[in-house]
Amino acid sequence: MVQAKSWVLVKHFDGFPKDSDFAIKVEELPEPKDGEVLLEAIFLSVDPYMRLFSKMHMKEGDVMIGTQLAKVIQSKNSAFPVGSHVVTSCGWTTHSISDGKELTPVMADWPEDVSLSLALGAIGMPGLTGLYGIEEVLGLKEGETLLVNAAAGAVGSVVGQIAKIKGCKVVGSAGSEAKVAFLKELGFDEAFNYKTITSLEEALRKASPDGYHCFFDNVGGDFSNVALEQMKHFGRVALCGSISVYNDSFPQTGIFPHTTINHKELKIQGFWDTQWKHKDGESLKRLMAWCKQGKLQCREHVTKGFENMPAAFMGMLRGDNIGKAIVAV
Numbered sequence: 001m002v003q004a005k006s007w008v009l010v011k012h013f014d015g016f017p018k019d020s021d022f023a024i025k026v027e028e029l030p031e032p033k034d035g036e037v038l039l040e041a042i043f044l045s046v047d048p049y050m051r052l053f054s055k056m057h058m059k060e061g062d063v064m065i066g067t068q069l070a071k072v073i074q075s076k077n078s079a080f081p082v083g084s085h086v087v088t089s090c091g092w093t094t095h096s097i098s099d100g101k102e103l104t105p106v107m108a109d110w111p112e113d114v115s116l117s118l119a120l121g122a123i124g125m126p127g128l129t130g131l132y133g134i135e136e137v138l139g140l141k142e143g144e145t146l147l148v149n150a151a152a153g154a155v156g157s158v159v160g161q162i163a164k165i166k167g168c169k170v171v172g173s174a175g176s177e178a179k180v181a182f183l184k185e186l187g188f189d190e191a192f193n194y195k196t197i198t199s200l201e202e203a204l205r206k207a208s209p210d211g212y213h214c215f216f217d218n219v220g221g222d223f224s225n226v227a228l229e230q231m232k233h234f235g236r237v238a239l240c241g242s243i244s245v246y247n248d249s250f251p252q253t254g255i256f257p258h259t260t261i262n263h264k265e266l267k268i269q270g271f272w273d274t275q276w277k278h279k280d281g282e283s284l285k286r287l288m289a290w291c292k293q294g295k296l297q298c299r300e301h302v303t304k305g306f307e308n309m310p311a312a313f314m315g316m317l318r319g320d321n322i323g324k325a326i327v328a329v
């Protein structure tokens, strides 16, 4: 018998999450049946979508949604032998039983010197999101100028680096001086701290006086409204996320940018990385190759201890992370 510890959502978040919204639940798991495996979490991911989707897809008392990198510790399913590693969306839990249908084995030949935690980050869902946003949504071309916000995070840091690989000028914004220094290290052409500038409009204009061909938007809200004004005619926008509004209790009202979009003939596309799932195998190989060649730095912000999941999650929403926020059990 194995004891599984899980973090449950005790109360729907109202504004920014707080400690009392979460509680630990412990349960005994049965032995796996034929066709099943017993999994043990090694790394867990904390992501912005957990805040967004909690209101849409969860009820109070549910285990917090989420993805983890797990090891098979008992197996009655020959497709997943003991000792193999999988990515699974079983939530914030230390142990789980699966019939294998929802498990994704980590890429074959995963190099020994690359942490498996990257399967939750740059060589996983956030990396794929950056890649698909650039190639499938924006169709970014050599010589173009790209703006990305939340640029020092999991998705943003991959976006900026891929844009540099493609021969583009990259401008990034992030929320601290340490993050700005990190973006410069990654090769961003221009980077600024959006929390300390006096005018976003001026910062964007100074970074690229001729405007932007492409905008990879992770933040939404006021930032997007200002940035849309700086797009070139026929500019393209990949609307990846809008983290600046996820903790709002009431929808924001404000500037309605439709005349700008119309006047500049902008193309704006919201997207999920899952749209291109059929390309994931090949795409992960490309991300891994860039990582091994040193063209893609895969920084992580690792919190130790399953008991610190809520703190890691809230820290990520606050902006504590440089690179991908991960919890190591």
Ligand SMILES: NC(=O)C1=CN([C@@H]2O[C@H](COP(=O)(O)OP(=O)(O)OC[C@H]3O[C@@H](n4cnc5c(N)ncnc54)[C@H](OP(=O)(O)O)[C@@H]3O)[C@@H](O)[C@H]2O)C=CC1
Pocket: 047, 048, 049, 125, 126, 129, 150, 151, 152, 153, 154, 155, 156, 173, 174, 175, 176, 179, 218, 219, 239, 240, 241, 242, 243, 244, 245, 271, 272, 273, 274, 316, 317, 318, 319, 320, 321, 323, 324, 325
């Ligand atoms: N469409 C898709 O398929 C996917 C979309 N996403 C979206 O991409 C975005 C980035 O996700 P991810 O890379 O995982 O997360 P990050 O690793 O970037 O972490 C979140 C970051 O958001 C920034 N942030 C928090 N609040 C604000 C705010 N009010 N204004 C501006 N920035 C803020 C913080 O950085 P800072 O210090 O710079 O403020 C924080 O570090 C999110 O919007 C997420 O929902 C993610 C994955 C898939």
Ligand SMILES: C/C=C/C(C)=O
Pocket: 048, 049, 052, 240, 241, 242, 272, 273
């Ligand atoms: C899969 C992730 C989606 C968002 C919006 O974060």
